[in-house]
Amino acid sequence: MQITLTLNGIKITEDVAADMLLIDFIRAHGCKSVKRGCETSNCGLCTVFLDEKPVLSCSVLAARASGHSITTLEGLQEEAAEFGGFIADQGAEQCGFCNPGFIMNALALFRENPYPSEEEVKEYLSGNLCRCSGYEGQLRGIMNFLAWKKQKEAAE
Template sequence: MKVKITVNGEVLNKHIPNDMMLLDFLRKYGIYSVKRGCDTSNCGLCTVWVEGSPVLSCSYPAARADGKNVTTLEGVQEEAQEFARFLVDEGAEQCGYCSPGLIMAVLAMGRELDHPTDEEVRQYLSGNLCRCTGYAGQMRAIRAWLDERAEKEVQACAM
């Protein structure tokens, strides 16, 4: 089957097997931030955005993305680097294997939820697994990032 998928602003017209998952499509065409962790939609490592909403690409058929915009970590590098700085500052990056999926989920959450509570953050990110940490560092990093964003909003409104 032929698909036309826009990945990080680049249009890809490709012939694919009918059963190809979006994760495999992305990796085949050089998007290596998207990682395989479980193939059961349980770990969040493969999180990407389709039309701006987070999806687990290991269980999302590539054919379903036909005609759609897909964003990966490569497509949000500036925002990702900004948030990654908070992960590093809080010692939350450890091995880094889960970081791409976590960052994509956090950035999506930041766009979707206004001033989320810690409980809302936990619920939003409940499908993102990290095998190295107890999530305390990630939560500190997320809270610090959210607090800085809120402070920037207040400063922008005051101008």
């Protein structure tokens, strides 16, 4: 079946198998930030934006994305770099495997709620798997980023 979608601002038309998952389509087009983790929609490693909303690409057929816009971390480099530095500052990137999905979900949170409380951050990101850091570094990085952002906006 033929699908047409926009991936990180580039329109793509391609024939795909009816059962092809969005994660496979995206990775075949060079977006390696999208990772395979649990393949059961529980870890957040395959998070992408579908029309600016976070979805788990391991749970979406590529055909369902036809006519829509998909954004991966590769398409959000500037926005992600600003925030990602705060995570790295806390040593929370250890192996780095979870970082792309974690950053995608954090950016989605900031778009929905620019200044979430610590409890809101914990609730929103509860579906993200990280096996090496214990999440405390990521949480400190997020809270430091939010404090920096608030201070930056107040100075402007």
